[in-house]
Amino acid sequence: MIKLCTIGAGSWVQEGHMPAIREVDGIKLIAVSDVDERRVKLFQEKYGVKGYSDYNEMLAKESPDAVLVAVPHVLHAKVASQVLEAGAHVYLEKPMATNLEDAMALAQLAKKRGKMVMIGHEHRFGQGSVIARRLLESGRLGRIYHSKAEYVRRRGIPAGPTFVTKELAKGGALFDIGSHVIDLAMFLSNFPRPVKAYGRTYMNFSERREMFSNYPKTQRSNRLEVEDTALGLVTFEDGSTMFVEASWASFTKVDRRHVAVMGDKGGVDLEGNDLSFMTTVDGEFMNSQPIQGQQFLYQDIWRKFSEAVSSNLSSAPFPGTTAQQGVLEMAVMEGIYRSAERGEEVRIDVNVRELGWVDHDA
């Protein structure tokens, strides 16, 4: 039985992860830690596990095999490193870190310790994404030259300080939802190395309560200190490009999570979970959809994570986002932010050799 602990007992652990973890055989949550003692107490009452306000004490006393880390973004890399040092595997919520240097150091530490850091990008486990990845691997897309990673909400600024304060979140829509579609677009393009980025960020709705996702439930005046919208055009070493659009709030007609990958033989398009595959057959332009296209199930993700932990990572290639992949994604996001700050295109320098990149990492 895999002994699991969680660092952070916030909404996502309770609503997203806990219902799934309890369904999976072979893994058991034994303890929770959170600086908010009231949350720890409520969590303990609900799930009957041990509780701590200091996660280092929990790591020392419980010696977990794996730890779920779901704390504010600025703490991700530091907390995950401490978990690795304590000898456990990590399920780390996105974004992996808030800068490239920390992401790189975390990936190197994971390698040194022989432990896994899986980043919480769930959309690649959906049926549509799995089929799209197989189409890529079979060569049916040909040479990839462009992708689109778009996640756009209409009224969807999160309310909590974990997401909207500079101090805890560092970045806004790009880190929160852009990271998910960047992961999927890069996964479906075989993880090319980013070399340049042009980015723009916007803070249009800082004081506009009606653009927050919890409106009108709370009358509390939320103040957004990070971007509500980020755009980017990224160039990769092989000459291919990726267009990124992440927005928590915008006057658009529909909410949209969209990833498209274009190759010279075919293309895949994921509108939410719905996959389309375009190609030509005997000169005819064809557009096909699989019969299966369901949403991922969190239980499946936890099952795969557990299998990787119990096999001590020998069950490669691992289907989740690895630390190495996370580093390339962080390089893209940091490049977009740097470019937006400077107002010009920037170079991205990420040494994949330092990461110990091997083919199956892509």
Ligand SMILES: NC(=O)c1ccc[n+]([C@@H]2O[C@H](COP(=O)([O-])OP(=O)(O)OC[C@H]3O[C@@H](n4cnc5c(N)ncnc54)[C@H](O)[C@@H]3O)[C@@H](O)[C@H]2O)c1
């Ligand atoms: N994968 C997804 O789709 C998805 C969805 C929602 C949230 N998330 C991620 O999950 C993480 C948590 O989000 P949330 O919505 O639960 O936020 P939240 O604010 O509800 O929870 C964060 C928790 O971390 C605790 N915390 C802060 N500092 C701590 C420390 N030093 N030690 C221990 N606990 C500490 C806070 O007290 C709080 O309970 C974020 O990284 C977020 O991006 C991912």
